[in-house]
Structure formats: structure tokens, C-alpha cells
Amino acid sequence: MVTTLDDTKRLMIGERLADLKAFQNLIISNEQKLIDACPYEDVRERLQNMLSDDQKNIGIIDTVIVQYGIQAEPSAATKTFVPQFEQMMSGDEFTFYQKLMHHELMKHGQAMSGIMIHKAAQVVGADIEVAITPLNTVNFEGRAHQEQLKGILEQVGVREMTGQEAKQGLWGRVQDALAALSGVAGSVITQNTDKQDINIQTLIQLDHNKVNTIFTEIGATKDPQKLEEYFGQLYKDLLAHAQAEEEVVYPRVRSFYGDDNTQELYDEQAQMKQMLDEIKSIDPAAADEFRSKVKDLMDAVGDHIRQEESTMFAAIDNNCSSEQKEQMATEFKAAKSKIQQEFAGSM
Template sequence: MVATLDDTKRFAIGMKLADMKALQELLIQNEQQFLRESNDSEISERFQKMLEDDQKNLGVLDTVIVQYGVQAQPEQTITKMIDTLKQLMQGSELSFYEKVFQHELLKHQQVMSGLTIHKAAQKVGADVMMAIGPLNTINFENRAHQEQLKGVLEVLGVRELTGQDADQGIWGRVQDAMAALSGVFGSAVTQTSDKTDMNIQDIIRLDHNKVNTLFTQLFASNDPQKIQEYFGQIYKDLLVHSIAEEKVVYPAVRPFYGEDDTKELYDEQAQLKVELDQAKAMDPASPQFKDKIKQIMDAVGDHIRQEESTMFAAIRNNFSTEQSEQLATQFKSVKSEEQQKMAKEAGMMK
């Protein structure tokens, strides 16, 4: 039987993701400051590339958090630590070398947080693994950044101590270390991209895959408590997904997808909400509960097939890549807002 998490533990992982997002924003601020302070063109070039990676990965983190489905605030200890580091970074108390040293420690913290979340997801279940999958990209790039920062620190440290330049051969050693990382992290390398965001088809497909996985897990369980936990996640995910589609996607595709086909999508989701509320009122231990979920799963399957065939084709044929990515960003934003509303109603957020 696949392990599941109760809401408290699920929220704890959500908080760890919120910690990572807060630290990611600090990393970006640091790198922007380093670019202003650095007078070495090669070091500046490396910080510029890190900055671009980290700005992109902030978007990846947003995707992971939205897909995971739990909106949380960073831990107070993390918030206090960030405030302290901001003051140190912006002040004159630390040398440039010492600031970069602190930055490397933050990168290490991000690496360990990302890997810990990934390992925890392996113990939880396939739906959580699917939701946090894009985190692999961030884990790999942060590890690669660590190796580059070691080279930067060696250059800056030697200059600070001797006033002379270090052996520039260190950059070669850094590249060798980064190449070795590619073998360790494998396919994570291929997930990197210059795109500012995933396109709307990618984001919707992630939702579809996750809910299908949850249905599979629910039907594989005979434990009423676990069944209730799986249904609770299905209920929240489908509700938030439908609201985001109705606010963002369907109005955007209506002009070229057609009034009748778009209305059909709206009507299907309206009926789905009725079915979900009916299931919510049922006893998960009753024999009729899984029959009801089977009806919902079949309806969702038909809806998914329509969206991923004709609607996706209409989007590909009528939207530019940039427009599709912008739609994905708006879709994630609405999902995030709805998830925060749910969390507040459940008393999980202040």
C-alpha cells in the first residue's frame, strides 16, 4: 500500500517549499548586488548566468508549490535568518569574499532542502513525486552553482589575502566538477530551459497526470482513512484546477475553440463539482463510495481527453509560445490564490 501523509505532515512539506522560495528570492537579490559590486568581468559573467538560472528557477518553484497544492508561509526562523543576512549583505561589515561565502552556504542549504523534499516525496506516494518532479532542475543547478562559487571564492580569497590573482586554472577544475555532476544527477540536466515558464498545455497536463495518479492510489487502498485522504486531495485539486481553467483558460480559447465546445467544458466542470460534493457527503467506508468515485473518474477522463486533444490543438494553432507561457503564469497565479483561500479556511494559514 502506498504511504500517505495526513494534513499536518503535508503542510510541513509545503512549509519547507515556502522556505525554499523565500531563500530563492534572497539568492536572486544577492546576485543582483554582486553584479553591482564586482569589478571582475569573468566573475560578473558567472553571477549573471547564476542570476538568470535562479530567476527561472523561482518560476519553477512556483510551479512545484502550485502543483503540490499546499500554500504555506516560511518558518519564522527562516524569515529571521533572511532578514539578518539581508542586513549583512547590504552593509559594509562583510568583505565581498565574505558575502559570496555566505551566498555559497545558502546555495548548500537550498541543495539539501531540495534533496530532502525529494527523498520525503519518495516515501509519500506517486502523486507527490509527480508534483515535485520539476524540483530536480533546481537541485541540479544549485549544485552546479556551488561548484562555480568555489572557484569564485578561491579567486576572491587569494586576492583578499595577497592582492594577487589566483591560478586561473581553477575554472577548469570547476568545469570538470560540473561535468561530473551531470553523471550524478542524470536527466535533471535536460530539464533546464531558457523558457520563462512552462506553457499552458504543460501545466494542465501536470494537473491531469496528478489526479489520475490519485485515482489509482485511491482504488488501490482498502483503508477508509487513506481513501478519505486521497479523495480530499482529489477534491481540492479538481476544484482549484476547474476554477483556474474557468477564469483563465476557457475565456482565452473561446474565440477560436468555439462557443459550443467551450460551453461543453464549462458544463462538464459544473456537473463535476456537483458530483464531488455528493461524494464528499458520503462515508468512504461504504461500498457505494468507490462506485461514486468511479463515476467521477470516468467523467474526468472524458474531460481530459477532450482538453488534451481538441483544446490543446486549438491552443497550439492560435497561440504563440510566449502567449501560451503567459497563460500558464496566469493559470498558476489563480491556482495559488485559490489554494491560499482554502488554506485560510482550513486554518492552515494566517
């Protein structure tokens, strides 16, 4: 039988994602403090623009964590660092320039953390890459902010030391570079999959894409260790997805999707849960039997996905406003997060 649903590598990535969220919240808090303390109107405006990006990006990180499927606590080092940094930045011993310099360093660390998570995902599993793809936007904007901060530091530093404006230098070069880069990378930003108005169909489809990727990974290996790792993630992802749909989505669509159609979705998921438990009882070392049962599950889940993405999605479009679809997405994400936290405490 499957001995564990957890994998050390995946748990470590989960912890790094929790660190990323903790630092993103710290960045937001610090930007608000810098804006309040900023003596320069032009710099305050640039910091306000960064704050708007970072407030949006915390939503992206939240969705990535839910899509990743493992809720974790930040590392002990992060829990120690955050209050120390907050205390340091709240004191009077640093000039505004020095506080900006520390903020730029934190932005650099955040950008590198996002890149390392992406690199680790490439090694551990394709399904992780699918789940964390929206982080590309966060990473890009973090690097762009870091370059902008270098230019701001040049301006502020000269003003503090001389009381005069810096000549055209780093800030102008940064602005020119970002303008050129926007033509190449702008599509990355516009493809952001977690705008504040993400709808329920998009969230459900993200789950479906990840599950299909795990099925592909299982089909491509006979390694018992890999089979156990992939199945552990599949088991948790499918259960969290199903339970969140049953709590949030199906009760909401029943009135216009119909009793029979909605009950069919409930029944299919009950069958899926039974199949998951049957597979869990099989030793992955019996690779052929294990993969055969997973193939049966994949076929059942595939039929379920096709029904949801065709008729149920169409019914939602025809009967729900954009605001209602966005609200359903918010509730669905919250329900999944709560279920994943319960998994973390029991599995």
C-alpha cells in the same frame, strides 16, 4: 463523511516549499548585491550567470507550488532568518570573500532543502512526486552553483590575501568536473518543464497527470486515513483546476472552439463538482463505497481530460500564437495560486 481536506504531512511539505521560495528570492537578492560589490570582472561574470539561472528557477518553484496545490507561509524560522541575513550582508564588517562564503553556505542549505522535499515526497505520495518533478532541475543547478562557488572562493581568497592569482587548483578541477557531468545531466536541464515560455497546454497536462496519479493512489488502498488524505488533495486540486479553467481558458477558447463544445466542458465540470461533494459526504471507513464513487468520478474526469487534450488543445494550437499560449499559462497559474490561497484560508 470526510472530516478534513488537510493532511499534516502535506501541509508541512507546503511550508517547506514556501521556505524554498523565500530562500530562492533571498539568493537572487544577494547575488545582485554581490555583483554590484564585486571588484573582479571575471567573478562578476560568473555571478551574473548564476543570477540568470536563479531568476529562471524562481519561476520553476512558483509552478511547483501551484502544481503541489497547497499554498503556505514560510516557517517562523525562515521569516526570522531572512531579514537578519540581508542586514548582515548589507554591512561593511565582512570582506567580499567572507560574503561569498556565506552565500555558498546558503546555496548548500537551499540544495539540501530541495533534496529533503523530494525525499519526503517519496514517502508521502506519488502525486507529490509528480508535482515537484521540476525541482530536480533547481536542485541540480543549485549543487552546480555550489561547486562553482568553491572555485570562486579559492580565487577571491588568494587575491584578497596576496594580490596575486591562485595557481591552477580547485577552480580548474570544478570546471573539469562540471564539463564531464554536463554530458550525463544535461538532459535534466533541457527537460525543464517550467521555462519562461511554458504554454497553457503543458500546464493543464501537468494538472491532469497529477490527478490521474491520485486516482491510482486511491485505487490502491483501503486504508481510511490514506483515502481521506488522497481525497482531500484530489478535491482541492480538481476544484482549483476547474475554477482556473473557467476563469481563464474557457472564455478565451469559446470563439474558436465553439459554443457547444465549450459549454460541454463547463457542464462536465459542474457534474464533477457535484460528484466531489457527494464523495465528501461519505465516510472513508466505508472503503468500498468510497472507492466506488471515486471510480465513477475518475471515469467522468477521464472523459473530460480526453476531450481537452485532443480537440481543445488542437484548437488552441490552430488559433493561438506562442505568445498567446504563454500569456494564457501565466494567467492560469496566477488564477490557480489565488484560488489555492483562498482554500488555505477557508478549509
